[in-house]
Amino acid sequence: MNGPVIPEFGRGSDCVRDRELFCADWVADNWRGVLLPRLVEHVELTLVAVAVGFVIAFAAALAAHRVPRLETPFALIAAFLYTIPSLALFQLLVPITGLTVATVQIALVGYTLLILFRNVLTGLRSAPADALEAARGMGLTRRQTLLRVELPLALPALLAGVRIAVVTTVSLATVAAFVLPRGLGQPIFDALREFFTTKLIAAGLLAVLLAVAADALLVLLGRALTPWTRARRAA
Amino acid sequence: MTVAGFRPGLFADGIRFVADNPGLLAEKTGEHLVLSGAAIGVALVLAIPAGVVLGHLHRGSFLAVNVGNVGRALPSLALIAIGVAFLGIGFANVLVALVVLAVPPMLTNAYVAVDEADAEAVEAARGMGMSPLQVLLRVELPLAAPLLFAGIRTASVYVVATATIAAIAGGGGLGDVIVNQASYRLAGVIGAALCVSALALAVDGLFAALQRAVTPAGLRAPVPPLEPEVGHARIAL
């Protein structure tokens, strides 16, 4: 944020001036200008972080599936990243990559790696042994077994991992505003400084709704992609 | 890495900061511990009995599981923000937010652990003439212990980590140092972060030891060290 801190009280209605708990009119006034752009930024941050994290973790998990010895080093690196308090990690990266979006993205990606790596690997290993033996006996090549049997069967665990990664990232991205004024964290930090409750509640609720909506969407996606997990013996 | 400001020796700087400022860090750690401990305590009282009872009665699965799902999705800072809006800045309000964040994993795990305790063992116990309370205490709870404690540990580590950002809302604790790079420099940030990690590990270790102590010898499987659970993981904030 550049320039002097000017409280964004919008057009200053009675409600706001009287410092009431929640002013709907402020929200309506500032939706287009303040809340929506931050929401969009937040979604962007999350999507990029999870996408990049997924690519990396997926490649690592595939490698570890092939070469079991790789699992421990990968897991250790990811776990180490995971335990660094995010507030600290964001600040630590600033000297390296500057006060840029890249900084935040790097940290966010780092946090998704453990969950995604673990889940993809677990998923890949979950194919039943007899199905794999039958596949081999039927003449599926290794690649075909991976693509047609192991990967589809890994979907439930994989999607569970993506689900957790997404909501975790939404949460972390709010904290990221501590170093970079992007995403829904920015109005939250501002509002904490000014003690502007409407903004606090509006931004906070938006973040909550975003996370819950993303979670629900992924659940539905999971159900659509994995019909066999819900099939049970009739009698 | 040669970018200005960052040196590999920064980690050592962090440790030196801790050594140089024992009083400050002890005070902050104490605040952090009090806040975390209170939140964990309240959450335990709210979540565990409820989860265990519901699991024993095999009721309310929709509620228990979905509270867990939704709870896991709640962005912590957003929750603190909303809490502050309603209750103002300060310890009590942050406490409320932390409790709200800690309850879901504890509740869900407690429910699932008791609900899915080996059905055959439970039935055998009932068949032997144990009262429902005896079944719960002597069979279901011992069998449920690993998963139940896993939920407690996950929630506890999460609380310790999240209490860090409580500093922004007036909660005190080690977060005060981490958000104050201006005063304490990067070395301070790192030093305090190391303390948070250490505290989280200690709390996890404490519950792990408790779990070991409470689990009957016959059921003892090796208790794993701090590991974010696949499925219930939450990150250190």
Place this chain on the structure above:
Amino acid sequence: MNPQGIEFRDATKRYAGRAEAALDGLTLEVRPGEVCVLVGPSGAGKTTALKLVNRLVELDAGDVLVGGRSVREADVTALRRGIGYVIQQAGLFPHLDVAANVATVPRLLGWPRARTRARVAELLDLVGLDPATYGRLYPAQLSGGQRQRVGLARALAADPGVLLMDEPFGALDPITRTRLQEEFLALQREVRKTVVFVTHDVDEAVMLADRIGVLREGGVLAQYATPDELLAAPADGFVARFLGADRGLKRLALRRLGDVELEPASLLADGDPRLPAATSLRDAVSAMLADGRDRCGVAENGALRGSLSLDRVVEVLGRDGAR
């Protein structure tokens, strides 16, 4: 594909660190369209021998020929796609419905959709599962017996020349197992595949086999003969013990009343059981013993064809080379 013959020539397999060979110089020939059942105790190498055919296990010495060609020279993938493989746990793909499971190999071979769909329906019918009802179900929704049927259909889908079956009915309850064994026999009469079938159950072997190969520990072939020859004249003490002390009775199960030269019906007394000609000699003897009689009547198409006494049963078997 026409059924292909299989030949084991001195096939040997050793595992590192083990004193005994898993399979030691196995030599036998399975004629096209024949069912060869390999039996033996655990560790006798029956599954090893089976897996040498589709190269899930590689030969150390000797050779295995399928349709006259050595498996060593064949491209592994192509070889396996031309061989049906059925295992005990069925190994169905949990994420695919029944139809997709059965269609696996045809899809791999690039068959046109319409042909695949028709073939899937044909096979499901063949194994006794209505395609309309079962095609869209997932393996988790099927019983053990149904899963095995789907496994069999899947193995037959690309019309292989050879079928390998590794204790396919071992995990099923006795009633289902008997039913599937009978259906397999009926199926085999219709499709006439060359089958190598592994089991540890002597009764199953006797029921299903054209010829039985008995393997002993160390992977050595003790005897290779038709069920009747085997039961009548076991090659040595091991085979005799393996067949069981009741092998005489097992032999009785191989023949039916209608197949034997009967005595006149006039010899029957009141109270003697009357049995259909399709009854096995074993069940006939059992019926006689149960009623405390020593003669039974044989009925066919509503009329009495003749009678059979216990003495006559002993005579008949004796003539055929009982030891």
